[in-house]
Amino acid sequence: MQNAFGEPQQVLLLGGTSEIGLAIVAAFQQTTLRRVVLACRDVAKGESKATALRRDGLDVSVVEFHGEDTASHQGLIDAIAGDIDVAIVAFGQLGDAAVTATDVAAAAELCNVDFVAAVSATIAVGNRMRQQGHGAIMVISSIAGDRVRKGNPVYGGAKAGLDGFAQGYGDAVASDGVHVMVLRPGFVHSQMTAGMEPAPFATTPEEVAQIALAGLASRRRIVWAPKVLRLVSIAFRHLPGPVWRRVPF
Amino acid sequence: MTRTPLTGWGRTQPSVADVVDVADAKAAAAAVATAGCRGALARGLGRSYGDAAQNSGGLVLRMAAASDDVVIDAPKAVATVPGALSIDELLRMIVPRGFFVPVTPGTRFVTIGAAIASDIHGKNHHVDGSFGNHVESLDLLLADGSVVSIGPDRDAQLFWATVGGMGLTGIVLAATIRLIPIETSKMSVDTDRVPDLDSLLALMTEGDDDYRYSVAWIDLLAKGSNLGRSVLTRGDHARLGQFAEHEDPLAYGPRQLVSVPALIPPSGLLAHSAVAMFNELWYRKAPSHRVQEEQSIATFFHPLDGVGAWNRLYGSRGFVQYQFVVPLDRDDVVRRIVQLLSARRVATFLAILKRFGPGNPAPLSFPMPGWTLTLDSSSAVPGLPALFAELDTLVLDAGGRHYFAKDACLGPDAARRGYPRLAEWQATRQAVDPQQRWQSDLARRLELLG
Numbered sequence: 001m002q003n004a005f006g007e008p009q010q011v012l013l014l015g016g017t018s019e020i021g022l023a024i025v026a027a028f029q030q031t032t033l034r035r036v037v038l039a040c041r042d043v044a045k046g047e048s049k050a051t052a053l054r055r056d057g058l059d060v061s062v063v064e065f066h067g068e069d070t071a072s073h074q075g076l077i078d079a080i081a082g083d084i085d086v087a088i089v090a091f092g093q094l095g096d097a098a099v100t101a102t103d104v105a106a107a108a109e110l111c112n113v114d115f116v117a118a119v120s121a122t123i124a125v126g127n128r129m130r131q132q133g134h135g136a137i138m139v140i141s142s143i144a145g146d147r148v149r150k151g152n153p154v155y156g157g158a159k160a161g162l163d164g165f166a167q168g169y170g171d172a173v174a175s176d177g178v179h180v181m182v183l184r185p186g187f188v189h190s191q192m193t194a195g196m197e198p199a200p201f202a203t204t205p206e207e208v209a210q211i212a213l214a215g216l217a218s219r220r221r222i223v224w225a226p227k228v229l230r231l232v233s234i235a236f237r238h239l240p241g242p243v244w245r246r247v248p249f
Numbered sequence: 250m251t252r253t254p255l256t257g258w259g260r261t262q263p264s265v266a267d268v269v270d271v272a273d274a275k276a277a278a279a280a281v282a283t284a285g286c287r288g289a290l291a292r293g294l295g296r297s298y299g300d301a302a303q304n305s306g307g308l309v310l311r312m313a314a315a316s317d318d319v320v321i322d323a324p325k326a327v328a329t330v331p332g333a334l335s336i337d338e339l340l341r342m343i344v345p346r347g348f349f350v351p352v353t354p355g356t357r358f359v360t361i362g363a364a365i366a367s368d369i370h371g372k373n374h375h376v377d378g379s380f381g382n383h384v385e386s387l388d389l390l391l392a393d394g395s396v397v398s399i400g401p402d403r404d405a406q407l408f409w410a411t412v413g414g415m416g417l418t419g420i421v422l423a424a425t426i427r428l429i430p431i432e433t434s435k436m437s438v439d440t441d442r443v444p445d446l447d448s449l450l451a452l453m454t455e456g457d458d459d460y461r462y463s464v465a466w467i468d469l470l471a472k473g474s475n476l477g478r479s480v481l482t483r484g485d486h487a488r489l490g491q492f493a494e495h496e497d498p499l500a501y502g503p504r505q506l507v508s509v510p511a512l513i514p515p516s517g518l519l520a521h522s523a524v525a526m527f528n529e530l531w532y533r534k535a536p537s538h539r540v541q542e543e544q545s546i547a548t549f550f551h552p553l554d555g556v557g558a559w560n561r562l563y564g565s566r567g568f569v570q571y572q573f574v575v576p577l578d579r580d581d582v583v584r585r586i587v588q589l590l591s592a593r594r595v596a597t598f599l600a601i602l603k604r605f606g607p608g609n610p611a612p613l614s615f616p617m618p619g620w621t622l623t624l625d626s627s628s629a630v631p632g633l634p635a636l637f638a639e640l641d642t643l644v645l646d647a648g649g650r651h652y653f654a655k656d657a658c659l660g661p662d663a664a665r666r667g668y669p670r671l672a673e674w675q676a677t678r679q680a681v682d683p684q685q686r687w688q689s690d691l692a693r694r695l696e697l698l699g
């Protein structure tokens with residue numbers, strides 16, 4: 001059960017090894033958090049993350065979770081004991097833009113993870129929370145899905161789809177007590193972006209986590225991290241098509 | 250049955266439940282029988298601040314109350330009343346007949362069932378104890394649909410588990426309570442403006458026992474030598490002939506003067522500067538020392554009820570109330586906490602300090618002989634969770650505890666530490682509800698059911 005400040009007692013992290021997701025869990029750990037479920041495709045990697053979290057007496061369990069295996073999502077989520085107060089839909093892949101923009105199979109595969117699986121997992125969590133009559137879902141979208149760039153259209157397109165879905169779904173489940181928050185980070189230093197040239201306003205998982213928690217406490221529906229990206233987004237949207245096409249990313 | 254978002258009076262953390270209006274015990278029993286794994290819970294007038302009257306994903310029962318069902322036995326000064334009847338309705342019936350409720354909280358819009366379930370206290374706690382002390386018997390709807398009649402002399406264990414049991418033993422359908430005989434509907438009130446906390450604690454320690462009712466309002470924004478400046482009001486029911494005669498000495502007709510509109514800016518109106526100004530004016534307005542002032546029952550006991558829906562003033566994020574008690578000899582903790590709150594500049598309207606008398610046998614009853622401080626703050630104040638956590642530690646380390654009817658912030662450990670008899674209560678509860686049909690958001694958050 002969340003308290004008056006929206007602080008959770010049990011959190012589910014889908015993509016249990018995500019650096020942004022784990023930073024959010026760590027931030028919750030400073031509050032009333034008692035139990036965490038890490039849903040990971042690589043259980044061994046998940047266990048190593050769990051060990052680090054357990055040091056402070058947190059009750060952490062690791063379950064195997066494969067995004068593509070959408071048929072397993074509902075069962076996996078329903079098997080979690082106790083109320084899920086907050087779920088973070090953090091799994092995703094950037095993909096190799098050069099490959100996904102030309103290789104049909106690779107493009108479909110990326111969409112399967114970043115869009116299809118994320119939609120499926122969000123609905124599975126939502127179903128559970130509707131029965132509970134309360135709960136919050138943080139869906140990690142991206143600035144890449146705001147105005148999709150030529151540099152990575154498949155990733156951006158999948159995030160755009162996820163972002164739109166999450167907003168509409170949030171409106172659909174609000175009357176059942178479920179709050180959906182769309183989190184839109186910019187460039188974040190994590191294993192996903194390792195070795196890449198940082199974009200302007202690059203940030204850290206820790207900063208994203210602080211912004212995400214503040215957004216949740218005030219029950220925001222859309223949260224930019226860092227906040228300045230909201231303005232950047234407005235600027236991007238107003239660039240005429242031919243100019244946008246020539247932007248070098 | 251409609252799926253409805255519910256909050257407490259503080260309007261934080263809404264959760265959705267199936268709300269059912271039930272006319273009588275039979276209908277209530279039938280509804281409870283349909284409860285699924287999220288269980289069922291009675292709700293009164295929703296005046297508890299946090300999640301005590303919420304049951305997310307489950308059933309919430311609102312009982313109808315008919316004032317026709319009230320039976321007053323004047324010679325014995327007792328009344329038998331439906332659990333869903335409000336103190337407001339009851340006062341309108343009994344004051345003109347020369348009686349007062351044994352305990353009233355700071356609002357009259359609470360039900361008798363909840364008064365028992367929260368074992369509420371009033372300004373007379375140091376003399377009369379809490380509400381449960383004045384219950385002769387009650388009818389309780391159990392999870393299996395049966396109704397038992399219990400009291401301090403009949404199934405005392407279940408009775409005391411129900412007093413303060415936050416609705417988790419069953420639904421109080423009716424109760425027989427002892428009333429206070431009064432000669433007039435007026436109060437005789439003494440007021441003292443007190444410059445600092447130490448003087449206040451001394452005044453209350455020495456003088457409270459001369460009065461039936463006593464409470465102090467503290468300005469938590471005052472600093473330095475003004476730290477803890479306060480206004481102490483104490484009084485009693487006025488005797489016949491004490492004041493200039495009214496036509497009808499027992500006339501009673503409290504009114505709501507204004508109501509706060511639904512559309513308030515989301516940030517709320519209670520900016521720090523506005524609160525500070527209000528507190529300043531309020532302190533200056535109080536007389537430095539005045540005796541035997543005539544006041545109405547509503548002015549003395551229920552000043553906030555003059556403003557309808559005042560909880561909206563805090564804006565869409567709502568507000569939290571924080572109430573704790575520490576043993577009498579731990580006034581150092583009260584001092585420390587008043588200092589902390591003043592230093593952190595938390596915009597809080599007047600806080601309330603009260604000296605409690607002895608507690609009662611109920612394992613989850615809040616009052617104990619000690620100092621209880623109550624304050625509220627917008628839940629949007631940055632750093633508030635951490636500040637409360639700091640206060641929690643001070644309170645619990647001193648052997649104190651927090652009031653469930655107000656709480657919206659604690660975790661299970663604080664509940665266990667504050668209420669060392671929790672396990673005993675759980676055993677009594679479990680025996681009458683092995684399937685855990687009675688549930689609430691409060692019980693989930695604090696893991697009260699074990």
Ligand SMILES: Cc1cc2nc3c(=O)[nH]c(=O)nc-3n(C[C@H](O)[C@H](O)[C@H](O)COP(=O)(O)OP(=O)(O)OC[C@H]3O[C@@H](n4cnc5c(N)ncnc54)[C@H](O)[C@@H]3O)c2cc1C
Pocket residue numbers: 258290291292293294295296297298301302312332333353354355356358359360361362363364366367368369370371372415416417419420421422553654655689
């Ligand atoms: C302005 C204000 C001032 C207050 N001042 C005081 C004070 O001075 N002292 C004090 O002690 N409290 C005070 N309170 C708190 C209030 O007295 C309690 O929260 C009280 O329980 C609220 O009654 P309610 O009918 O609104 O109950 P709700 O808030 O609806 O329910 C409270 C609890 O009672 C249970 N319950 C309700 N009906 C029944 C029933 N029929 N049978 C069994 N369980 C039931 C519910 O399940 C829940 O756990 C104050 C509240 C406000 C808003």
Ligand SMILES: NC(=O)c1ccc[n+]([C@@H]2O[C@H](COP(=O)([O-])OP(=O)(O)OC[C@H]3O[C@@H](n4cnc5c(N)ncnc54)[C@H](OP(=O)(O)O)[C@@H]3O)[C@@H](O)[C@H]2O)c1
Pocket residue numbers: 015016017018019020021040041042045065066067068089090091092093094113140141142143184185186187188189190191192193
């Ligand atoms: N980093 C950024 O700059 C940035 C910017 C905007 C948005 N985002 C989004 O933020 C989210 C978290 O990213 P991050 O930065 O924390 O990167 P990350 O550490 O790489 O996290 C991605 C997570 O997804 C998991 N995952 C990938 N494919 C999966 C699959 N098929 N099934 C199950 N799990 C799968 C990964 O598991 P493994 O550890 O086993 O690989 C990892 O736990 C992602 O949705 C990402 O798109 C990131």
